[in-house]
Amino acid sequence: MAWLRGTRLAVLSGVLVVAAAAGSAAAAKKDGPGLFAVRQVPAAAPTAEPVPVAAPAPKTLPVMDYWDSPRGFPRDPDPMSTRAVTEGLRPRHRLAVYDTPGGKPRAFLGRSISGMPVTVPIVERRQGWAGVLLPSVNRRVGWVPPGGWETRRLGDQLFVDLSERRLTWLRDGREHGSWEVAVGSRRTPTPQGRTYVMGRTITSGSVYGGLDALVLGAVPDDRDALAASLRDGHTAIHGWRDRSAFGRSISNGCVRMPLKAQQALLDGIPEGSVVHVVE
Template identity: 60%
Template sequence: MPSEPYPAQPPSRNRRYLLILLVAALLVALGAAVALARGKDAGPAAGTWVSPSGASSPAATPSAAATPPPAAKPPAGLPVISYADGPDGLPEDPGASTLEVPSEALRPAKRLALYDAPGGKPRAYLPKKISGLPVVAPIVARADGWVAVLAPSSNRRIGWVPAGGWDPEPLRDHIVVDLSDHRLTWLREGAEQQTWTVSVGSSATPTPLGRTFVMGTTTTDGPVYEGLDALVLGTVPEKKENLAASLRGAHTAIHAWSRKSAFGRSVSNGCVRMPAAAQKALLKQISPGTPVLVVA
């Protein structure tokens, strides 16, 4: 039997959790205000590192370049990102430890090369689909006419893409997973919708920290999953050596769990385990590309 619906508003929250939600909401509101002021067709100045919310990052480095750096032709045999094989050579996400929430995503119209910097070296192809899931990658930075997206099948990695060959897609939802509080919160346009106590990864098999995104849904096998699909995330196991061989090529996921004793504890293989009613709510509302922030 499915578990009873979990209360949308918990009886108490610690100050740290409230601060996380407040900062996230303020960032979304700031992005909307800046975007409105700039106008729909306005773009960032060349050479300015700009977060998707429109706020300039302190790490911005002005450039004298008048035109975007050209994209080098991808070499023959450039690897294609797959479900089991992530990209090599891409830089770390500079905003992995921040609460900045991407507000726009990139949907490839064709196979795109991911570069290690604007005008840099191509490292891997980003396909239109990965294991049948449409690729919708959140945009996390802009510089010199290029955009950086969160790279799937990897942890805290970004890839740069030049203009063309992709379509922008707005993002209105995001999810915050607080590991220490064992809490998952769903927000829409910066406003909290629902929150639940969940189970997260153990110290041996931790849930990956930082920013990732929902790739799509996949079926599950076994009554423990309550017969519900799982939300597949872009991240992969941090400590593969501690997992069974069958799980080492898997992705982190958000899924239902029938054993209520797990909630509020760090006992999973890295996935986020949810009450069945909570999982049903997310499956109805969350679409591919939704950013997920995992904080300690």
């Protein structure tokens, strides 16, 4: 990745500067020859915005699962963002997810999906509501009202650079590992944008080295480009025994990892961690 070359970490610090307009209530008062004292004016108390009320969710709403894409949710407003996402949302019970704060409920999100505990990354907060990346659909955000969930700290990020065929792992902003990998082919590309680790699942076949795969929230952008047996699957990060694949764009959309690297990810990456797929 071009942004990782040279320095490993760039930190930008922001400074907020507040200036008083001439003639305002905070104007300077002359205190002597060439001397001025600033008259302090108490800041107006901020007006708290009311929390949008969550409309009752019909019991007939679909429940988000592994196989079907949830419908009616808005696009991720910043899908190519590479900023760190540090909070995940863990449901305490089944939650209704809305298309906007105070908007229309579109689906339920349960505590687990196909046996994987649910932790979805919080990418935005607005008026007490949490905007989260959704499972089984690409580059979509849903909104969850206050209550019925808890937050979990997220300290890890995975960056998949499609042009360099490289996966880089950051932990708390510092590089924790970087490996040459295989990514999707031109016909079956790895979906771009930010997604997240849903959990892990077993694999079948010696080529995977006997290691579990990390299942991502992303699904194929073009299901019809895949064999029928793969169309309902998810993008994953998994081990690959044949090292000749690394550095190439040849997979069905998954990211193929060296076996030792895959084991390191399995040992260290929790569910909810954001994966940034960039080019």
